[in-house]
Amino acid sequence: MKIAIIAHLKHPIAEPFAGGLEMHTHALCKSLRQRGHEVTLFAAAGSAEDLGLEAVCDQPARNPDLTDAAFRQEHRTYLALMENLRHRDFDIIHNNSLHYVPLALASGLPMPMVTVLHTPPFWEMEGSMSQNEWPNSAFVAVSSHIRDLWSRIARVDRVIHNGIDLEKFRFAPSPQSPLYVVWTGRIVPEKGLHLAIAASRKARLDLRIAGPISDRAYFERDIAPALDQHARYAGHLSHSELANLIGGASALLFSPLWDEPYGLVLAEALACGTPIASFARGAVAEILDASCGIMVPPGDVGALAQAARDVQHLRRSDCRRRAEDIADFGVMISQYEDMYHRLIQSAKPTQVKRKAVPRNFPEIPNARGLLDYYMAHRPAMLSEVPIGLRP
Numbered sequence: 001m002k003i004a005i006i007a008h009l010k011h012p013i014a015e016p017f018a019g020g021l022e023m024h025t026h027a028l029c030k031s032l033r034q035r036g037h038e039v040t041l042f043a044a045a046g047s048a049e050d051l052g053l054e055a056v057c058d059q060p061a062r063n064p065d066l067t068d069a070a071f072r073q074e075h076r077t078y079l080a081l082m083e084n085l086r087h088r089d090f091d092i093i094h095n096n097s098l099h100y101v102p103l104a105l106a107s108g109l110p111m112p113m114v115t116v117l118h119t120p121p122f123w124e125m126e127g128s129m130s131q132n133e134w135p136n137s138a139f140v141a142v143s144s145h146i147r148d149l150w151s152r153i154a155r156v157d158r159v160i161h162n163g164i165d166l167e168k169f170r171f172a173p174s175p176q177s178p179l180y181v182v183w184t185g186r187i188v189p190e191k192g193l194h195l196a197i198a199a200s201r202k203a204r205l206d207l208r209i210a211g212p213i214s215d216r217a218y219f220e221r222d223i224a225p226a227l228d229q230h231a232r233y234a235g236h237l238s239h240s241e242l243a244n245l246i247g248g249a250s251a252l253l254f255s256p257l258w259d260e261p262y263g264l265v266l267a268e269a270l271a272c273g274t275p276i277a278s279f280a281r282g283a284v285a286e287i288l289d290a291s292c293g294i295m296v297p298p299g300d301v302g303a304l305a306q307a308a309r310d311v312q313h314l315r316r317s318d319c320r321r322r323a324e325d326i327a328d329f330g331v332m333i334s335q336y337e338d339m340y341h342r343l344i345q346s347a348k349p350t351q352v353k354r355k356a357v358p359r360n361f362p363e364i365p366n367a368r369g370l371l372d373y374y375m376a377h378r379p380a381m382l383s384e385v386p387i388g389l390r391p
Contacts, residue, residue, distance in 0.1 A: 007041060012045070013029075013047040020264035027165055029041050114138050139157055142162050143262050145282050162264055172316070179250045192256055247272035251277055252274050277310075
């Protein structure tokens with residue numbers, strides 16, 4: 001198949017990955033190419049060239065202030081891309097953009113499009129999804145939790161859990177000595193690193209931390225002062241370095257302050273055989289069971305500290321088995337291939353069907369109209385952006 005993959009433009013799709021979506025998109029492109037498909041990645045410059053990259057902007061469009069200029073820039077970039085795709089001969093489009101323009105213009109494409117919902121609903125995509133029905137398109141949620149949130153807005157065709165490369169996160173039968181626990185992820189307030197540090201101290205466990213500092217003010221205010229010989233920041237690591245750090249840990253602490261859509265960090269830890277102590281938020285319950293982790297009430301530092309000690313008695317082989325059962329990237333790719341084939345076989349020329357628009361969204365005929373509407377209403381709407389999507 002000839003497959004076009006639309007990435008988001010906040011960060012390049014390249015190591016060291018800024019977050020789980022960048023890692024997922026990179027692995028998706030690579031795996032599909034290894035299976036013999038002709039894949040083209042539409043992403044920001046600086047993304048990995050060996051993924052069939054066609055750069056659509058000179059640099060990532062991420063702007064910490066969500067300024068009007070950055071908003072318009074990203075809109076125009078996706079608008080030009082969708083016009084380009086109308087004249088290409090791809091068999092299928094895989095949309096990982098988390099942007100409203102590809103949704104708004106999907107009905108004008110000559111090929112089907114699969115849009116993957118990696119986050120809870122937010123106002124821009126909700127506006128596009130609530131206006132149209134696309135017989136030649138499909139929506140995939142990365143967890144049942146996300147499916148349930150989006151189903152009030154649009155049809156969600158399937159849940160396909162995210163997977164990881166189990167060979168890159170190899171099983172470590174025992175933790176390293178001296179013992180330590182680990183926390184990994186983007187260092188932003190909603191990931192709750194400050195609570196993980198507090199829990200590790202309460203449990204008297206050394207903590208190792210890895211991930212990009214995505215919110216410098218948060219890091220300087222709440223994290224840096226708490227770092228010492230017992231809580232150490234290892235930096236923003238490569239894939240292999242991260243796997244070694246996680247595999248060497250006696251437990252992973254997962255401390256989200258928002259409802260996680262999936263949690264690739266959990267799958268990575270389980271693949272390494274590292275048991276997990278986690279707040280019970282979002283899709284965590286779809287990944288963990290009693291064989292591989294302990295879930296505690298959100299925000300309860302004392303309970304997280306106790307869980308961090310208790311999970312070390314779980315069998316690491318059971319953790320690995322859980323990852324093989326629910327997070328095998330090869331299984332995930334096969335599920336997407338199956339969806340691609342079914343959409344391609346059933347696709348037929350159609351015209352977009354309008355439907356009733358909730359929440360007083362006006363009838364917007366195209367993406368230019370969407371831009372005008374969103375630019376006029378952004379101040380009131382920005383409070384609805386899910387916490388995990390905020391810069």
